[in-house]
Amino acid sequence: MTRPLTTLLLIAMLCLTMEAQTNGRDFIRQARVPEAAYTPTQTTFSLVTLAEAEGAVVRLYSNDGTLQRTQPMTRQTSAPVDKEALSLWNASIDGDLNGTFYTFEVTQNGRALGETPGTRALAVGVNGKQAAVLDLNDTDPKGWRFDRRPRIPAKDLVIYEMHHRDFSIHPSGRFRHRGKYLALTEKRAIKHLKRLGVNAVHILPSFDYASVDETRLDQPQYNWGYDPVNYWVPEGSYSTNPYDPATRIREFKRMVHALHKAGIKVILDVVYNHTFDVGGSAFQHTMPEYFYRHNPDGTYSNGSGCGNETASERPWMRQYIIDCCRHWVDEYHIDGFRFDLMGIHDIKTMNAVRRALPPDIFIYGEGWAAGGCALPNEQLGMKANVSQMPGIAAFSDEIRDGLRGPWDGDDKAAFLGGVKGNEESIKFGLVGGIQHPQVNLSKVNYTDIAWAKQPTQLISYVSCHDDMCLTDRLRASIPGLTEEQLICLDLLAQTAVMTSQGVPFMLSGEEMLRNKKGVHNSYNSPDSINHLDWNNINRYPQVMRYYSRLIAMRKHHPAFRLGSADAVRRHMSFLNLPELMVGFCLKDHAGGDRWNNIHVILNANKTDQTVSIPQGRYTIVARDGEINERGLDKFEGNSVTVPAQSALIFHQ
Secondary structure (H helix, E strand, O other): OOOOHHHHHHHHHHHHHHHHHHHHHHHHHHHOOOOEEEOOOEEEEEEEEEOOEEEEEEEEEOOOOOEEEEEEOEEEEEEEEOOEEEEEEEEEEEOOOOOOEEEEEEEEOOEEOOOEOOOOOOOEOHHHOOEEOOOHHHHOOOOHHHOOOOOOOHHHOOEEEEOHHHHHOOHHHOOOOOOOHHHHHOHHHHHHHHHHOOOEEEEOOOEEEOOOOOOOOOOOOOOOOOOEEEEEEEOOOOOOOOOOHHHHHHHHHHHHHHHHHOOOEEEEEEOOOOOOOOOOOHHHHHOOOOOEOEOOOOOEOOOOOOOOOEOOOOHHHHHHHHHHHHHHHHHHOOOEEEEOOHHHOEHHHHHHHHHHOOOOOEEEEOOOOOOOOOOOHHHEOOHHHHHHOOOEEEEOHHHHHHHHOOOOOOOOOOHHHOOOOOHHHHHHHHOOOOOOOOOOHHHOOOOOOOOOOOHHHEEEOOOOOOOOOHHHHHHHHOOOOOHHHHHHHHHHHHHHHHOOOOEEEEEOOHHHOOOOOOOOOOOOOOHHHHOOOOOHHHHOHHHHHHHHHHHHHHHHOHHHOOOOHHHHHHHEEEOOOOOOEEEEEEOOOHHHOOOOOEEEEEEOOOOOEEEEEEEEEEEEEEEOOEEOOOOOEEEEEEEEEEOOOEEEEEEO
């Protein structure tokens, strides 16, 4: 029987579509090569462009910036990928080029696009203007081949967010390598982190970024680093010599190795959602407009609030993010990634990253954007879509703002400031954002769904580098706060974070009552605002003692980190308490814990509160800002008094 012409045309179109998809996948496999593949006898340079590019060259430079050679590149292959046809260009140059600087330049539509280090440079010179040919084996520090990532399940993580300069720049820290990667290799740093008890360090962006001039490091400069330039290379200002491409790589690896030997994971803050600018970016100099999303009128979509947003849904950009993460895992032994403005990336890309990495690599991010994106929210890695991204976590602003106050007003308080109505938001964070019969979602701020399938998909925190740090927020939102009250509320807040079934997260310096002099957004504030004052450990010894013992209690008792939604629902029940109080019981030796029926009660009232509990004999392990797992006191009965603005923890 003769098929209708329309059917034949549809079959032909389907075949062409399948062939195009196959060709696109084959092209991506071929194109995923280093842009400078080094051997002692020859280096092969590779670059991906749009197929409409007419030519490409690679330029070699000496250390003093003298142009040594310009080598035309040959188009190797082209294929349709997504809506754009892409080309792969190669040029092989004989000789040992180790240490040689280079740039690419693409010609398209009759004009040169400008010199660029490429989009996948593995080593760069000062300020990342030129890439460098490098034998990465030469950057491995002593013992690197024996380095192993600590095997710590997500449910057992306690994350410490830090900025290299904040942590070690102040003289009170007595660090030899102030503001550098190597500060985290020093005994003082390791000893402090071990004493505190954290087992994962989240470092703010440490790839090569734009806003610090690496040629002027004798002058104070500061930035958080959320302005990416070269994604595959460590930032030079944190190294001892930004001019030498190998130094920043070797010192970054030394930092990772030292933390790993101490049993501490290293999590990298990654900012794939935007670039520092558009016109000067390597993306634009290589494949104009491909890597960015556009509005219908042709302008750049700005979900990042930084003037542009990247198009993660495009296959080559998606592959770029995957390959970059894999490079940091393979070459630098990174243990996890925190995705800045994860809500800008599409869900498919985030899931592809998750599948491409080892299962023990922890992935989490901000489940929001800074503005409207060119893609609909239903397709993006928003907090509400976390259930569609298994193995990926998101920050919980529900528990954060339920504790300290809303994000849109520094002077507005919440639970800690005696504002009623935030109890359900805190309970939501305590269960890890999962469906729980005792959490009334209609009363939870910012959400009406249980967006986490498992508790390890929720990051529990009360402050981070963004917004005010905890002490500043408490001062700003609670008039007349005394220092004694400040400390009580600080410890109360962290008790909620560290007893949450989510993954607890803290900002560096909170353990020493850090402040930033009330600055809300300190992204480029001077050291006088951002530094940690290590003298505070001696000024406020009770704060460091409480934090370290609180973290130790969490680590010693599996009831606080059940890791399973079913286990949380089975073992965690909430107490019926007055307003400005939240309490729960971890019952029936939860998680195999040797303690039974562990009670945690948070009291934000300015007065002591006596509440009813099940009849029993109990041991108190936390009260009045003190923790002792062996017991502070014992009592028997069906009621207990919880001190004002404090947490009480006891068990049978």
